[in-house]
Amino acid sequence: MSSACDFLVIGAGPAGMAAAATAAKLGVSTLVVDEQPAPGGQIYRGVEQRDANKPGVSHDDWARCAALAQEFRASGARYQPNTQVWQLEKNRKVYVSDGAKASCITAKRVLIATGAMERPLPFPGWTLPGVMTVGAAQILYKTSGWVPHAGAWIAGSGPLLWLYAAQALEAGGKFEGILDTTPKANYVHALRHGINALRAKEYLDRGMALQQSVRKSGVRIIDDVNAIEAKGDGALNRVHVHTGRHWQDMPATRLLVHQGIVPNTHTTRSLNAAHRWDKAQHAFAPVADAWGNLDAEGYAVAGDGAGIAGAEAAAVQGRLAGLEAARALGVIDAAQRDQQAMPLQAELKQHLAIRPFLDQVFAPRAGLLTPHDDVLVCRCECITAKQIREAAMLAGMGPNQVKAFTRCGMGPCQGRMCGMAATEIIAHARGVSATDIGVFNVRPPLKPLSLAELAALQAP
Numbered sequence: 001m002s003s004a005c006d007f008l009v010i011g012a013g014p015a016g017m018a019a020a021a022t023a024a025k026l027g028v029s030t031l032v033v034d035e036q037p038a039p040g041g042q043i044y045r046g047v048e049q050r051d052a053n054k055p056g057v058s059h060d061d062w063a064r065c066a067a068l069a070q071e072f073r074a075s076g077a078r079y080q081p082n083t084q085v086w087q088l089e090k091n092r093k094v095y096v097s098d099g100a101k102a103s104c105i106t107a108k109r110v111l112i113a114t115g116a117m118e119r120p121l122p123f124p125g126w127t128l129p130g131v132m133t134v135g136a137a138q139i140l141y142k143t144s145g146w147v148p149h150a151g152a153w154i155a156g157s158g159p160l161l162w163l164y165a166a167q168a169l170e171a172g173g174k175f176e177g178i179l180d181t182t183p184k185a186n187y188v189h190a191l192r193h194g195i196n197a198l199r200a201k202e203y204l205d206r207g208m209a210l211q212q213s214v215r216k217s218g219v220r221i222i223d224d225v226n227a228i229e230a231k232g233d234g235a236l237n238r239v240h241v242h243t244g245r246h247w248q249d250m251p252a253t254r255l256l257v258h259q260g261i262v263p264n265t266h267t268t269r270s271l272n273a274a275h276r277w278d279k280a281q282h283a284f285a286p287v288a289d290a291w292g293n294l295d296a297e298g299y300a301v302a303g304d305g306a307g308i309a310g311a312e313a314a315a316v317q318g319r320l321a322g323l324e325a326a327r328a329l330g331v332i333d334a335a336q337r338d339q340q341a342m343p344l345q346a347e348l349k350q351h352l353a354i355r356p357f358l359d360q361v362f363a364p365r366a367g368l369l370t371p372h373d374d375v376l377v378c379r380c381e382c383i384t385a386k387q388i389r390e391a392a393m394l395a396g397m398g399p400n401q402v403k404a405f406t407r408c409g410m411g412p413c414q415g416r417m418c419g420m421a422a423t424e425i426i427a428h429a430r431g432v433s434a435t436d437i438g439v440f441n442v443r444p445p446l447k448p449l450s451l452a453e454l455a456a457l458q459a460p
Helices: 014-025 059-074 134-144 159-170 184-216 266-270 311-328 334-352 355-361 385-392 399-406 419-430 451-455
Strands: 002-010 030-033 078-080 084-088 093-097 102-112 116-118 131-133 152-157 177-180 220-222 227-231 238-242 247-251 254-259 261-263 275-278 283-286 299-301 376-378
Touching: 002 014, 002 311, 014 030, 014 059, 014 311, 030 102, 059 311, 084 266, 102 311, 131 134, 134 159, 134 254, 152 159, 152 238, 159 184, 159 254, 184 334, 184 355, 261 283, 299 311, 311 334, 376 419, 385 399, 385 419, 399 419
Parallel strands: 002 030, 002 102, 030 078, 102 299, 131 254, 152 177, 152 254, 177 220
Antiparallel strands: 084 093, 093 102, 116 261, 227 238, 238 247, 275 283
16 A cells, blocks of 8 residues: 655654644645654653653643644644654655555655664673663653662663653652763863853753752762673673772662663665764764755754754754745745744754753763673674674774674664664774764665565555
């Protein structure tokens, strides 16, 4: 089965919802496909079912995201949940599956709003049962109310770490402590961005309030952690950490790890669109203009998938992309687009003022980016850092040659969990930058697809 629309939006997070609502209200035939069963994305997951008074939920955040979801629902945009995109073509044919059958959607304009993913940083023991990411724990909280209790530790760095800790504590969760890997020097280096950050003082106030609430709760905080190891025979039972002075060994039943978020570029890279190395965010991001346009004709990107900017900025970027879609489709002209965009551009500038400060404070600790030889990097194919280093030194190979030699990145996750680490390891081994190394090529299907689903696909 095939279908068509003028404007196809991939993802129903803040950027996708805002873009779809903006374009649909201007009269653009808009379709949103979304992996999730309801709109909201990760940050606003389950917003339509959540109670504004539920513990761990900021009333202002809830009101903001609930209003956006309501606007999206009322806009006239069609919504297709539980739908995975598994291939995109240059002619804007987008192949999707609903879990039973595959189909093709032909669009005149496509917006990729797939958001961010947690930065995967392999460390000793990260594959043990009992070790999970903070993002996964937050999903459990938002969908089922689960929070950790006895024996749980949080380790890592980044705003999401402190947000989740505050949410879980307010909801009745308990932690043995937080292992903060943020280098103290980062705060000193970030001071040069302090004046600009004051333009977005509400973000600073919010972040400081979260940290203070966690620290006042009595949770043990171990600062300046520079190495973490998860230990256990078949399952996690303790955490081994180094603070620069000595190693400490603590009992643990759960370890929640987080090292910031990075743009989810799997979909944009599948188009062979140009990408750049963002030195400040220490990640690759697609090259896009002020309206989100990629160098793949008819494709655009908005939200954290274009570069980490936060949920509120993502929604503004989505609205700008929606206006650009309406212009590109001839619904409005450039002058009308620009006039409607002016207040949005000013708002976006305000949101982005905080980014240089946050990017510097929560820059990943260099020592954690290149794991020791015996650390498993590719969980799917059981490839260690040593195997990647050895392959990289054979005739100066890059990620894709290493992938062919070792099978690193060929498993079900298709390099999502090991790709960035492989780039870092290869770059460090060869003494060059990540820009010179690049990343794994992406090939369809972007998500696992059964033969039965594929057999149901009719010629578009």
